[in-house]
Amino acid sequence: MSNNSPIFKTATELSQDLQGGTVTSVDITQAMIDRIDAVDEQVHAFLHIDKEDALDQAKASDDRRAKGESLSPLDGVPVGMKDVIAVKDQPLTAASKILENYRSPYDATVVRKLKDAGAVVAGRLNLDEFAMGSSTENSAYGPTRNPWNLECVPGGSSGGSSAAVAAREVPLTLGSDTGGSIRQPASLCGVVGMKPTYGMVSRYGLAAFASSLDQIGPFSTTVEDAALLLEIISGHDSLDSTSYPTEVPNYSAELKNSSEPKVLGLPKEFFGPGMDDEVRASIDQVIEYYRSIGYQTKEVSLPTTDLSIPVYYVIATAEASSNLARYDGIRYTSRSERAENAIDVYAKSRGEGFGAEVKRRCILGAYALSSGYYDAYYLRAQKARTLIRQDFEKVFAEVDAILTPTSPTPAFKFGEKSEDPISMYLSDVYTISTNLAGLPGISVPCGLSSSGLPIGMQLIGKAFDESNLLQIANAYDREHLHGRQVPNL
Amino acid sequence: MEYEAVIGLEVHVQLDTNSKMFTRVGTGFGQPPNSLTDPVVLGLPGALPVMNEEAIEKSIKVGLLLDCKIAEVCKWDRKNYFYPDMPKNYQISQYDQPICEGGQVEIEMPGENPSKMGPHRMVELTRIHLEEDVGKLTHYEQDSLVDYNRAGCPLLEIVSEPDMHSPDEVFAYLTSLRNSLVAAGISACDMEKGQLRCDANISVRPRGETKLGTKVELKNLNTISGVRNGVEYEIRRQIRAIEEGTPIIQETRRWNPDQKYTTPMRTKEMAHDYRYFPDPDLMPVKIDQTWIDRVRTGLPEKPFDKQRRYQKDMNLPYSITSALCGDHLLCAYFEEASEMAKSAGKVANWVVNDLLRELSQANKVDEFAEEETEKITPQSCAVSPQMLAELVNLIEDGKLTNNVAKELFPEMFATGKSATELAKEKGLDQQSDDSEIEGICKEAIANDPDAAEKFRGGKEGAINALKGAVMKATRGQANPKVVDDILRRLLS
Numbered sequence: 007m008s009n010n011s012p013i014f015k016t017a018t019e020l021s022q023d024l025q026g027g028t029v030t031s032v033d034i035t036q037a038m039i040d041r042i043d044a045v046d047e048q049v050h051a052f053l054h055i056d057k058e059d060a061l062d063q064a065k066a067s068d069d070r071r072a073k074g075e076s077l078s079p080l081d082g083v084p085v086g087m088k089d090v091i092a093v094k095d096q097p098l099t100a101a102s103k104i105l106e107n108y109r110s111p112y113d114a115t116v117v118r119k120l121k122d123a124g125a126v127v128a129g130r131l132n133l134d135e136f137a138m139g140s141s142t143e144n145s146a147y148g149p150t151r152n153p154w155n156l157e158c159v160p161g162g163s164s165g166g167s168s169a170a171v172a173a174r175e176v177p178l179t180l181g182s183d184t185g186g187s188i189r190q191p192a193s194l195c196g197v198v199g200m201k202p203t204y205g206m207v208s209r210y211g212l213a214a215f216a217s218s219l220d221q222i223g224p225f226s227t228t229v230e231d232a233a234l235l236l237e238i239i240s241g242h243d244s245l246d247s248t249s250y251p252t253e254v255p256n257y258s259a260e261l262k263n264s265s266e267p268k269v270l271g272l273p274k275e276f277f278g279p280g281m282d283d284e285v286r287a288s289i290d291q292v293i294e295y296y297r298s299i300g301y302q303t304k305e306v307s308l309p310t311t312d313l314s315i316p317v318y319y320v321i322a323t324a325e326a327s328s329n330l331a332r333y334d335g336i337r338y339t340s341r342s343e344r345a346e347n348a349i350d351v352y353a354k355s356r357g358e359g360f361g362a363e364v365k366r367r368c369i370l371g372a373y374a375l376s377s378g379y380y381d382a383y384y385l386r387a388q389k390a391r392t393l394i395r396q397d398f399e400k401v402f403a404e405v406d407a408i409l410t411p412t413s414p415t416p417a418f419k420f421g422e423k424s425e426d427p428i429s430m431y432l433s434d435v436y437t438i439s440t441n442l443a444g445l446p447g448i449s450v451p452c453g454l455s456s457s458g459l460p461i462g463m464q465l466i467g468k469a470f471d472e473s474n475l476l477q478i479a480n481a482y483d484r485e486h487l488h489g490r491q492v493p494n495l
Numbered sequence: 496m497e498y499e500a501v502i503g504l505e506v507h508v509q510l511d512t513n514s515k516m517f518t519r520v521g522t523g524f525g526q527p528p529n530s531l532t533d534p535v536v537l538g539l540p541g542a543l544p545v546m547n548e549e550a551i552e553k554s555i556k557v558g559l560l561l562d563c564k565i566a567e568v569c570k571w572d573r574k575n576y577f578y579p580d581m582p583k584n585y586q587i588s589q590y591d592q593p594i595c596e597g598g599q600v601e602i603e604m605p606g607e608n609p610s611k612m613g614p615h616r617m618v619e620l621t622r623i624h625l626e627e628d629v630g631k632l633t634h635y636e637q638d639s640l641v642d643y644n645r646a647g648c649p650l651l652e653i654v655s656e657p658d659m660h661s662p663d664e665v666f667a668y669l670t671s672l673r674n675s676l677v678a679a680g681i682s683a684c685d686m687e688k689g690q691l692r693c694d695a696n697i698s699v700r701p702r703g704e705t706k707l708g709t710k711v712e713l714k715n716l717n718t719i720s721g722v723r724n725g726v727e728y729e730i731r732r733q734i735r736a737i738e739e740g741t742p743i744i745q746e747t748r749r750w751n752p753d754q755k756y757t758t759p760m761r762t763k764e765m766a767h768d769y770r771y772f773p774d775p776d777l778m779p780v781k782i783d784q785t786w787i788d789r790v791r792t793g794l795p796e797k798p799f800d801k802q803r804r805y806q807k808d809m810n811l812p813y814s815i816t817s818a819l820c821g822d823h824l825l826c827a828y829f830e831e832a833s834e835m836a837k838s839a840g841k842v843a844n845w846v847v848n849d850l851l852r853e854l855s856q857a858n859k860v861d862e863f864a865e866e867e868t869e870k871i872t873p874q875s876c877a878v879s880p881q882m883l884a885e886l887v888n889l890i891e892d893g894k895l896t897n898n899v900a901k902e903l904f905p906e907m908f909a910t911g912k913s914a915t916e917l918a919k920e921k922g923l924d925q926q927s928d929d930s931e932i933e934g935i936c937k938e939a940i941a942n943d944p945d946a947a948e949k950f951r952g953g954k955e956g957a958i959n960a961l962k963g964a965v966m967k968a969t970r971g972q973a974n975p976k977v978v979d980d981i982l983r984r985l986l987s
Contacts (some may be wrong), residue, residue, distance in 0.1 A: 213540035217775035442771035
């Protein structure tokens with residue numbers, strides 16, 4: 007495939023090419039389909055792709071453009087969806103057997119916004135079942151493989167969304183991040199992934215895992231592209247009570263403004279044991295770079311860091327146990343053929359329909375909420391969550407953003423952690439507290455390990471300060487563009 | 496031994512709102528099954544609830560009406576349980592912070608006889624909370640069907656203290672509560688449509704004992720008389736059990752209205768753990784004083800206050816006010832008509848006797864009717880308050896006799912024609928055209944000079960013969976007083 011193929015371009019470049027008339031949306035979409043046909047058997051990022059529908063959308067975009075009626079810079083650019091984001095008349099499985107035959111009768115708000123912007127919404131991307139996991143090994147439809155090394159996991163839960171971008175199957179995708187599910191797979195696959203501030207992007211149409219933590223966000227090869235996608239999907243939504251009524255800045259325009267050097271905080275609790283040496287070295291280079299362009303760095307402390315994993319696994323599982331109760335075999339979910347009475351319909355349908363990790367978390371969550379344990383677990387976790395948030399507030403009085411690795415290690419091998427839930431949970435140690443505090447975080451690729459696996463850095467920003475966070479991330483990314491490196495497939 | 500029953504009620508009232516509690520879908524009774532649904536009602540993946548402000552406002556209104564303390568923050572909890580009546584398998588409700596706390600409901604017990612006012616007292620409330628209603632299940636031999644039209648409708652749960660002691664008090668409480676809520680436009684409170692539902696917590700103890708007995712929760716009380724009968728039966732059952740030495744177990748029992756007894760549903764050991772926790776999809780709603788004050792200005796007069804006002808200020812007897820004040824539409828009609836009429840008392844009589852009679856006849860349920868017909872209300876009936884006021888004024892002015900008016904009223908109700916119009920049509924209007932009557936009087940005097948002479952001679956009673964002749968000639972339509980005046984003038 008020639009390097010001039012649309013699949014090797016960023017969304018920003020494709021947008022310019024479309025505007026310049028050097029390429030059509032049908033060309034781009036067809037190239038994407040060809041690429042999926044060529045590599046997805048190895049990568050398995052896609053659970054489903056409605057090629058005909060994608061080409062129809064592309065054709066409609068080209069027709070609009072011919073009439074001078076293009077809707078936005080993203081008009082005609084394909085965007086793939088993690089299979090928990092509802093697209094009207096498309097399957098929505100959440101990578102679970104229990105939703106095997108379900109199609110959504112409506113569009114998620116982010117999808118409606120993308121369609122209104124003319125984007126080609128195409129493809130259902132693999133994930134850990136119901137977004138529970140850090141490796142995409144928990145998909146009922148088989149794991150996604152890391153395009154950089156097919157023996158390794160792509161991270162998770164949005165492993166399909168990160169791998170699809172890394173494998174150049176689609177220039178942009180959306181994922182969801184509850185404890186790191188966008189940033190960690192972005193890091194492991196060498197692409198950009200961003201979790202916006204809680205409330206910045208509507209959750210309407212996102213099959214919920216943990217309502218108070220879930221947030222939809224973009225995957226792309228550059229920070230510039232992430233800004234382009236984020237500004238389209240952000241904004242207040244009257245269908246989501248937790249969405250925040252705030253103006254959406256023009257992120258891509260603000261990215262072009264030259265920004266003053268900023269102050270970056272380095273939390274000492276993150277730079278302790280458990281961090282891979284190569285990851286450490288890579289982050290040190292990032293720190294050096296920022297200093298070289300006039301940034302200040304500063305050691306800061308987030309003393310409640312070690313609380314975040316236990317707090318997260320109480321709150322997230324509690325909410326999940328209730329959110330997933332609706333998958334019951336009664337109406338739209340698969341019903342067990344062995345069910346003989348009403349209790350059976352629930353017990354057997356859920357028993358057969360859910361995978362082990364989903365069951366584990368539902369049981370954990372139900373336990374944390376049960377009478378007599380609520381105060382000791384759920385209520386205490388909520389109090390600790392407040393402390394974690396306050397820790398961040400204190401640090402942000404002194405710094406503009408916090409810099410950490412995204413994941414303690416590069417991508418690990420299949421099966422390496424899947425037998426040990428705790429070690430799997432620890433791979434989210436740097437990302438989880440951001441969700442608990444509701445803050446925006448972005449993972450930017452910052453190099454390859456000696457074995458050729460991507461390493462990512464994480465920048466955490468102040469609430470609703472996406473614009474600054476993107477500028478800081480871009481200050482590094484535009485000079486390095488690690489995300490533009492293409493794995494050999 | 497004498498026993499005392501202790502009863503607390505949990506009353507569920509469906510709020511009459513345009514849309515459901517957490518989504519834009521409309522509400523309504525009698526629609527095709529599952530037509531009032533959307534992704535939120537059906538709990539589809541990704542659907543999220545958004546609070547209906549009207550439901551909060553109506554709940555505040557109820558709280559103010561019943562003298563409750565209104566919460567500063569309206570917060571939501573999830574009640575988790577698996578049952579097909581709730582597609583999400585959790586119900587959005589309020590657990591530890593109900594929208595209203597405390598409060599009371601004024602009740603009236605039966606008097607010595609229907610024309611005597613009975614004793615009044617306050618029944619204390621514990622709390623009122625808002626939640627979403629669940630769907631309706633219909634069980635068949637092999638299958639069960641579920642209709643989610645009702646699911647997600649705003650439902651208010653009004654919990655009383657264990658503060659009632661007899662089926663009569665329970666009946667009085669429900670009646671009073673329903674009258675207040677209907678009058679305030681909160682709900683139509685039709686038990687047959689499930690707009691008002693009631694569970695009762697019942698225990699008995701030896702009279703004088705202060706400790707409460709073991710309580711039994713009674714369900715399936717679907718009509719007001721069902722509540723009274725069910726409670727009465729359950730009290731007797733418990734007393735009998737105690738006297739037989741059988742311990743009462745804490746359980747939920749079901750009232751079987753056809754067989755008229757209660758049967759166990761589940762015991763305390765089988766009680767659910769609902770795993771309540773704050774709903775992370777909904778932000779708490781602040782209820783500030785400005786909002787409360789605004790709702791307060793729209794508050795209607797309480798039915799019992801209205802009744803006291805009618806008795807005190809308008810001098811209406813209890814038998815009339817008790818018939819009026821159970822129905823706020825009747826009261827509104829009465830007040831409108833009485834403002835235009837020369838006698839409020841007469842209007843009240845007409846409303847309570849004639850209008851009510853015609854309405855109840857018109858609204859007689861046709862059991863074989865295929866569709867439910869719209870009920871005729873005082874406001875929608877053919878006799879407007881203006882027309883009734885006119886009728887009363889015609890009588891007061893001596894232009895129509897009471898008997899004629901009584902005859903005309905059903906026709907007014909049936910045709911929508913005014914009293915004047917009908918009387919004219921039928922030639923029934925009391926002749927008040929003095930010159931015409933004067934002519935007839937002159938004729939009567941000419942026809943009976945003897946009587947005229949006797950009257951002039953001081954025999955007072957002689958005028959009656961002349962009056963009789965005039966009335967006969969006018970077929971009774973002349974106003975006797977007018978005739979009397981004219982005859983006296985002519986004979987003087």
